[in-house]
Amino acid sequence: MSRVRAFGLFWWDFVVGDDWRSAAGILFAIGITAALVAAGVDAWWLMPPAVAGVLALSLRRASR
Amino acid sequence: MTAAFLIASAFLASAVEFVEALTIVLAAGITRGWRSSLAGLGAATLALAVIVAALGPTLTLIPIDALRLVVGALLLAFGLQWLRKAILRASGYKALHDEAEIFAREQAGARAAGSEQRAGLDWYGFTLSFKGVLLEGLEVAFIVITFGSAQGSIGLAALGAAVALVLVAIVGFTVRGPLTRVPENTLKFAVGVMLTTFGIFWSTEGAGAHWPGDDASLPAVLAFVILLSAGAVGTLRRRRLAFA
Numbered sequence: 001m002s003r004v005r006a007f008g009l010f011w012w013d014f015v016v017g018d019d020w021r022s023a024a025g026i027l028f029a030i031g032i033t034a035a036l037v038a039a040g041v042d043a044w045w046l047m048p049p050a051v052a053g054v055l056a057l058s059l060r061r062a063s064r
Numbered sequence: 065m066t067a068a069f070l071i072a073s074a075f076l077a078s079a080v081e082f083v084e085a086l087t088i089v090l091a092a093g094i095t096r097g098w099r100s101s102l103a104g105l106g107a108a109t110l111a112l113a114v115i116v117a118a119l120g121p122t123l124t125l126i127p128i129d130a131l132r133l134v135v136g137a138l139l140l141a142f143g144l145q146w147l148r149k150a151i152l153r154a155s156g157y158k159a160l161h162d163e164a165e166i167f168a169r170e171q172a173g174a175r176a177a178g179s180e181q182r183a184g185l186d187w188y189g190f191t192l193s194f195k196g197v198l199l200e201g202l203e204v205a206f207i208v209i210t211f212g213s214a215q216g217s218i219g220l221a222a223l224g225a226a227v228a229l230v231l232v233a234i235v236g237f238t239v240r241g242p243l244t245r246v247p248e249n250t251l252k253f254a255v256g257v258m259l260t261t262f263g264i265f266w267s268t269e270g271a272g273a274h275w276p277g278d279d280a281s282l283p284a285v286l287a288f289v290i291l292l293s294a295g296a297v298g299t300l301r302r303r304r305l306a307f308a
Binding site: 014015016017019022023026027030033034036037038042043044046047048051052054055056058059062063 | 133136137138140141142144145147148151152155157202203206260263264267268270271272273274275276281285288289292296300303304
């Protein structure tokens with residue numbers, strides 16, 4: 001394995017870990033928040049329930 | 065409030081990582097010799113200092129909203145990993161983190177390894193200690209740099225980490241064994257909650273939204289994450305018992 005690939009895998013595992021769907025869900029929620037802000041909606045209320053949903057789904061997968 | 069929260073978060077997160085690093089350094093020192101183990105500790109500390117010194121000032125040049133967006137997203141992804149594991153441990157779906165068991169495993173591995181001398185050091189002891197401290201230390205560096213830069217005060221975050229380092233080093237030197245009495249699972253839970261709280265707060269701000277009352281809403285976000293986590297632990301415990 002090349003050193004670059006190993007370095008990339010280390011950081012992927014470090015930040016994303018074994019549940020990439022959670023990281024993707026977070027990015028999606030942030031994107032929606034930014035889109036709503038761009039449309040003139042101060043969407044500060046979006047991230048807390050989005051995180052709750054991402055966490056619930058992740059726990060459901062892990063506890064099956 | 066925010067400054068105290070920042071220092072406390074950096075302190076707790078760093079303390080957890082330093083306890084884990086101490087276990088590895090002790091295992092390497094006791095089985096392979098202190099000289100090699102401490103040389104590994106020193107080399108890793110130096111490498112970490114270079115990383116923090118290079119990255120810290122660079123990050124402060126990035127506009128604060130862009131930085132909070134990236135840092136918030138990273139902390140949320142990173143923090144949710146901690147929180148998920150902590151919830152699974154607290155609800156019985158994952159084995160509790162046991163420092164004594166890890167110490168015994170590291171010692172057994174170190175005893176079984178062959179002997180190779182390089183630069184006058186036992187190479188296994190040196191690399192075991194170096195890798196352990198570097199990997200645990202990278203998490204500390206990541207937290208200090210992201211927390212500090214997003215809040216505009218790397219110094220305060222570094223202060224929290226430094227206090228944790230001194231405390232763990234003193235207790236470790238006194239005990240000369242793995243710090244099994246440190247409530248590590250509880251600490252990890254607290255760190256997961258804090259990382260997730262900061263992640264929610266900064267990613268929202270970075271996306272351009274504004275919290276009502278600005279920084280004053282941070283305790284409300286913290287309360288939300290605590291309630292969410294406690295609810296998740298309760299639900300999973302009931303579910304596990306129902307299927308037992």
